[in-house]
Amino acid sequence: MDELYCVHCGRTVEQCDAAACRNARTSLEPPRFCAQCARRMIVQVTPNGWTARCSRHGETASRSHQV
Amino acid sequence: MTAATQQSESTVGEQDVLAVAREQVLERGVGLTQDQVLQVLRLPGDRLQDLLALAHDVRMRWCGPEVEVEGIVSVKTGGCPEDCHFCSQSGLFPTPVRAAWLDIPGMVQAAKETAETGATEFCIVAAVRGPDKRLMSQVRDGINAIRESGNDINIACSLGMLTQEQVDELVEMGVHRYNHNLETARSHFPEVVTTHTWEERWETLRMVHEAGMEVCCGGIVGMGETDEQRAEFAVQLAELDPHEVPMNFLIPQAGTPYEHYETIEGPDALRIVAAYRLAMPRTMLRFAGGRELTLGDLGAEQGMLGGINAIIVGNYLTNLGRPAERDLSMLEDLRMPIKALSDTL
Numbered sequence: 001m002d003e004l005y006c007v008h009c010g011r012t013v014e015q016c017d018a019a020a021c022r023n024a025r026t027s028l029e030p031p032r033f034c035a036q037c038a039r040r041m042i043v044q045v046t047p048n049g050w051t052a053r054c055s056r057h058g059e060t061a062s063r064s065h066q067v
Numbered sequence: 068m069t070a071a072t073q074q075s076e077s078t079v080g081e082q083d084v085l086a087v088a089r090e091q092v093l094e095r096g097v098g099l100t101q102d103q104v105l106q107v108l109r110l111p112g113d114r115l116q117d118l119l120a121l122a123h124d125v126r127m128r129w130c131g132p133e134v135e136v137e138g139i140v141s142v143k144t145g146g147c148p149e150d151c152h153f154c155s156q157s158g159l160f161p162t163p164v165r166a167a168w169l170d171i172p173g174m175v176q177a178a179k180e181t182a183e184t185g186a187t188e189f190c191i192v193a194a195v196r197g198p199d200k201r202l203m204s205q206v207r208d209g210i211n212a213i214r215e216s217g218n219d220i221n222i223a224c225s226l227g228m229l230t231q232e233q234v235d236e237l238v239e240m241g242v243h244r245y246n247h248n249l250e251t252a253r254s255h256f257p258e259v260v261t262t263h264t265w266e267e268r269w270e271t272l273r274m275v276h277e278a279g280m281e282v283c284c285g286g287i288v289g290m291g292e293t294d295e296q297r298a299e300f301a302v303q304l305a306e307l308d309p310h311e312v313p314m315n316f317l318i319p320q321a322g323t324p325y326e327h328y329e330t331i332e333g334p335d336a337l338r339i340v341a342a343y344r345l346a347m348p349r350t351m352l353r354f355a356g357g358r359e360l361t362l363g364d365l366g367a368e369q370g371m372l373g374g375i376n377a378i379i380v381g382n383y384l385t386n387l388g389r390p391a392e393r394d395l396s397m398l399e400d401l402r403m404p405i406k407a408l409s410d411t412l
Contacts, residue, residue, distance in 0.1 A: 008321075010163070024360055025318065028387045032163035042167045047138040047180040047381035048391060 005038040007031030105298040119373035122341035137188035138181025155320035156194035162322030174209035244281035252300035281310035289317035316357030344374025353377035
């Protein structure tokens with residue numbers, strides 16, 4: 001599914017400031033906004049992964065946490 | 068314990084500070100004073116390698132070659148009522164972090180992931196002013212479940228400011244170490260946090276120490292403090308005499324007052340690491356958050372060879388770290404043995 005929104009700032013992909021959202025800092029950030037609807041997600045970081053849950057679109061996870 | 072404001076020995080300003088440190092710290096095990104730490108922080112770039120080498124020698128002499136490995140997890144994320152300006156978990160700033168609770172199976176799984184790296188420490192952390200009954204109950208149930216799973220990893224906690232009753236309860240739960248960072252120099256703290264005081268944090272640390280738990284207390288550099296305040300903080304930590312000092316480097320978090328701060332330069336970060344080692348020759352000095360951004364891979368290695376003897380592997384509370392395997396591989400390449408659980412019992 002195409003990403004419509006930036007997972008770091010929640011703006012549309014077209015409006016996202018790439019310099020602010022694709023850099024060394026954000027490479028160390030889990031996603032915070034749902035890529036489909038831009039809702040803020042509930043994110044749990046664990047020692048070797050993360051899960052992020054959108055109230056509408058469900059849960060996504062790092063590769064290490066995918067089942 | 069009172070705030071430290073030691074004056075330097077008379078040698079400062081008359082002799083090269085590294086020569087003084089070699090005799091004072093390496094040979095006698097006496098940490099640098101505030102003025103001496105400041106001198107170290109102001110050493111020119113062409114002395115950095117000499118400084119790191121000395122700090123490494125001090126670490127090897129007074130702490131030994133072993134590295135303590137730790138994993139951490141946030142059991143209660145976000146929604147914190149405090150205004151620590153560096154923190155994306157404050158509910159007072161418009162950050163993208165939403166409140167979340169980790170359930171008991173999640174805690175057991177996180178402890179398992181940590182133990183599988185070979186780590187001997189697992190720290191349970193909550194973004195709170197201090198724990199309420201619900202959080203204490205969650206921590207107790209989590210620790211019991213971790214033990215019932217057969218995981219005997221050492222468990223530490225970081226739950227904010229405590230009452231004496233809560234300190235006693237954590238001891239009874241078997242928590243062997245408590246983390247509560249002073250964050251920065253006493254003189255700089257009011258610029259960083261306004262909802263509680265440095266002294267309130269100190270009081271929790273005093274109770275933890277008196278209860279017999281190991282004290283873990285460090286801070287974050289890069290929050291607008293001066294070199295003088297970095298030196299001040301080093302001797303304040305030395306006076307506290309914690310078992311462990313975690314060293315964090317500011318990650319400018321979106322939505323916080325420090326969002327637009329620049330990260331400090333790698334050489335400055337290494338200089339601080341080495342200076343803190345020379346101020347606290349026997350203390351466990353741990354690489355914590357922000358090292359990936361500030362130092363990168365090469366800088367992390369230099370830090371391990373410049374006074375650091377402990378490391379958080381894997382992810383942090385809200386930020387990701389580099390994969391644990393890369394840090395473990397780095398330690399292997401550096402021929403630094405990982406502290407075994409049997410060594411801590």
